[in-house]
Amino acid sequence: MEVEQTVKERLQKLSSIGSDPTGGLTRLLYSDSWLSAQHYVQDQMKNIGMKAAFDEVGNLFGRIEGSELPEETIMTGSHIDTVVNGGKLDGQFGVVASLTAVQMLQEKYGQPKRSLEVISMAEEEGSRFPTVFWGSKNFVGIANNDEVKDIADANGKKFVDEMHRQGFDFQPQQKRRNDIKAFVEEHIEQGSILETEKECSCTVKKQATENNR
Numbered sequence: 001m002e003v004e005q006t007v008k009e010r011l012q013k014l015s016s017i018g019s020d021p022t023g024g025l026t027r028l029l030y031s032d033s034w035l036s037a038q039h040y041v042q043d044q045m046k047n048i049g050m051k052a053a054f055d056e057v058g059n060l061f062g063r064i065e066g067s068e069l070p071e072e073t074i075m076t077g078s079h080i081d082t083v084v085n086g087g088k089l090d091g092q093f094g095v096v097a098s099l100t101a102v103q104m105l106q107e108k109y110g111q112p113k114r115s116l117e118v119i120s121m122a123e124e125e126g127s128r129f130p131t132v133f134w135g136s137k138n139f140v141g142i143a144n145n146d147e148v149k150d151i152a153d154a155n156g157k158k159f160v161d162e163m164h165r166q167g168f169d170f171q172p173q174q175k176r177r178n179d180i181k182a183f184v185e186e187h188i189e190q191g192s193i194l195e196t197e198k199e200c201s202c203t204v205k206k207q208a209t210e211n212n213r
């Protein structure tokens with residue numbers, strides 16, 4: 001597998017799902033493009049031999065069982081939803097990077113000792129409904145269903161109706177997994193350091209050299 005090429009192809013494909021005529025990507029929670037993107041990721045997970053399944057609310061998990069310590073999970077991933085006119089590297093890059101990294105590790109080293117899991121989170125942006133972190137809150141067992149049961153988007157579409165329309169529902173009870181030993185999310189920088197410093201790694205290297213003098 002050519003890693004860079006694979007990442008680019010997956011990003012390109014995902015960027016075509018929810019592409020917004022006014023610029024960037026608009027892939028809002030429980031929209032049709034949101035579901036298409038999750039299905040694309042699910043297909044990719046299956047293609048590389050992962051078990052890929054959704055939880056009740058629409059978080060997607062791809063899993064490779066460990067050979068020696070299957071009950072210990074190393075998890076990685078990010079979110080699939082976007083803001084309105086979102087950038088191509090926000091969220092979906094983390095999903096694609098995680099998926100491709102696990103694929104590469106598996107091709108190189110075979111079955112892992114611990115279980116590896118890739119998550120494509122349902123929602124982190126708060127860009128459609130007046131709620132945020134719906135995906136991760138459910139995943140870590142702290143979602144409050146009462147907070148979303150009466151909310152609607154700017155067009156008056158109710159959260160609950162849209163969730164049901166795409167085949168998802170509330171988790172009957174909040175649960176927290178105890179098997180996750182580490183979590184890695186690769187995400188674009190939220191601040192401006194890279195942009196203002198332009199060549200960040202060089203600056204860091206330069207500082208490190210100066211500090212060592």
Ligand SMILES: [Zn+2]
Binds near residue numbers: 187
């Ligand atoms: Zn993000």
